[in-house]
Amino acid sequence: MFEIRKLSLKAFALSVGTLVGMLAISATAQSQSLPFIDKDVHMGVATCAGSTCHGAIEPLKGINILQNEFITWQRKDKHAKAYQVLLNERSKRIARNLGLKSAETAPLCLNCHADNVPLERRHRTFQISDGVTCEACHGGAGRWIGTHISAAATHQVNIENGLYPSADPISRAKLCLSCHFGDETRFVTHRIMGAGHPRMGFELDTFTAIQPAHYVADADYRKRKGSWNGVQVWAIGQAMSLDILLDALIDPDRGRDGIFPELVLFDCYSCHRPMSNPRWEARDSIGLGPGIPRISDANMLMLRVISDQVDQALGSEFTQRTLALHKSTRAGTYGEMLDAAKALKKVLGKLMNKFANHEFGKDDTRALLAGVVADGLKGEYRDYPGAEQATMALSAIVEAMRQSGDIDSAQYEALNAVLDQAYAAVAKDEEYKSAVFIAALTQFKSAMP
Numbered sequence: 329m330f331e332i333r334k335l336s337l338k339a340f341a342l343s344v345g346t347l348v349g350m351l352a353i354s355a356t357a358q359s360q361s362l363p364f365i366d367k368d369v370h371m372g373v374a375t376c377a378g379s380t381c382h383g384a385i386e387p388l389k390g391i392n393i394l395q396n397e398f399i400t401w402q403r404k405d406k407h408a409k410a411y412q413v414l415l416n417e418r419s420k421r422i423a424r425n426l427g428l429k430s431a432e433t434a435p436l437c438l439n440c441h442a443d444n445v446p447l448e449r450r451h452r453t454f455q456i457s458d459g460v461t462c463e464a465c466h467g468g469a470g471r472w473i474g475t476h477i478s479a480a481a482t483h484q485v486n487i488e489n490g491l492y493p494s495a496d497p498i499s500r501a502k503l504c505l506s507c508h509f510g511d512e513t514r515f516v517t518h519r520i521m522g523a524g525h526p527r528m529g530f531e532l533d534t535f536t537a538i539q540p541a542h543y544v545a546d547a548d549y550r551k552r553k554g555s556w557n558g559v560q561v562w563a564i565g566q567a568m569s570l571d572i573l574l575d576a577l578i579d580p581d582r583g584r585d586g587i588f589p590e591l592v593l594f595d596c597y598s599c600h601r602p603m604s605n606p607r608w609e610a611r612d613s614i615g616l617g618p619g620i621p622r623i624s625d626a627n628m629l630m631l632r633v634i635s636d637q638v639d640q641a642l643g644s645e646f647t648q649r650t651l652a653l654h655k656s657t658r659a660g661t662y663g664e665m666l667d668a669a670k671a672l673k674k675v676l677g678k679l680m681n682k683f684a685n686h687e688f689g690k691d692d693t694r695a696l697l698a699g700v701v702a703d704g705l706k707g708e709y710r711d712y713p714g715a716e717q718a719t720m721a722l723s724a725i726v727e728a729m730r731q732s733g734d735i736d737s738a739q740y741e742a743l744n745a746v747l748d749q750a751y752a753a754v755a756k757d758e759e760y761k762s763a764v765f766i767a768a769l770t771q772f773k774s775a776m777p
């Protein structure tokens with residue numbers, strides 16, 4: 329994963345670079361409907377694929393747009409193959425386990441493996457088999473397809489005509505997580521996971537970086553859409569991930585499954601361990617003993633480090649609220665758990681606003697790097713999800729430090745060499761050993777500037 333990330337960043341100069349000009353998050357961007365539920369007609373990829381539009385084989389020179397975006401998506405982007413995945417044997421088995429006629433016709437599957445908008449919003453050139461297409465991320469092109477090629481049109485005008493504001497980290501996180509975790513319209517439940525669906529893992533900055541880039545964040549791009557520091561994108565992604573989890577926890581239609589809570593909201597690895605290898609290692613930050621499922625808290629761990637750096641008072645309140653939520657699942661009533669989740673969500677909203685308006689500078693990145701490592705060495709990432717998030721966090725921070733000139737090329741390579749060991753430790757969740765990961769963190773600390 330790390331090699332893919334590193335090459336992608338060097339080759340395409342993604343938006344994880346230095347903060348050049350912070351744009352205020354517009355009311356339009358924050359209120360924009362997700363492409364899946366917008367009201368516009370979805371035209372299909374054929375309307376984007378012309379050689380004079382976005383279907384050029386190679387990037388065209390002398391213009392601000394690469395114009396080979398469709399080819400990049402078709403040849404390199406896994407989203408283009410998302411529908412085809414529904415035809416494989418694993419998907420067929422999952423469908424059978426869930427009592428579905430077929431994965432490729434079930435809305436439950438199509439809602440994330442394709443641009444599954446209602447029939448009345450599909451143009452005659454639309455094909456569901458095209459997978460997760462341009463409009464699945466950029467919104468139905470019925471209104472903006474004409475204006476976005478006009479020399480007089482601005483990015484804001486395109487957004488007003490239905491283009492989804494994916495350059496904005498909060499909007500992007502909301503979009504990506506609607507499938508990579510789920511929302512009120514589509515949700516990967518524990519039952520779906522039990523039927524054989526792969527585990528869902530996500531981190532906004534890293535997933536942005538490994539996405540085959542179909543744009544270059546050059547001066548023209550920054551002028552039109554702004555530029556965001558990679559650490560800021562990471563922070564916002566962590567906050568949005570937890571916010572969406574809390575939404576699901578609070579929602580009576582998603583937070584419960586009969587007499588049980590919806591177990592997908594809990595840490596898989598607090599239950600799924602070989603019975604032949606009993607192990608429990610205390611984590612003081614949670615306050616829960618062995619044998620107690622805990623709400624998935626990998627994002628909480630990252631946010632505790634970030635919030636302490638950005639606003640210590642809010643950070644302290646955030647830590648207290650996370651601890652209260654964990655305790656409420658053991659010692660409280662269902663209503664007390666809901667109250668604890670709502671209280672945490674309020675603090676999280678304040679933090680997200682802080683992150684969106686905070687310029688993460690040299691002192692921040694160094695403190696965050698040290699904070700993530702320190703928590704790891706204290707044993708906070710003994711379970712896989714925390715270690716996975718911490719590894720991607722370190723990668724995001726190191727890349728931002730390189731982009732800002734805070735570390736030189738020799739330091740960057742030295743940190744990456746050790747970081748590769750951390751990535752190796754989290755390469756396979758079922759083979760994860762906390763001692764190996766902590767050893768990698770120890771070496772990483774020695775290489776830190």
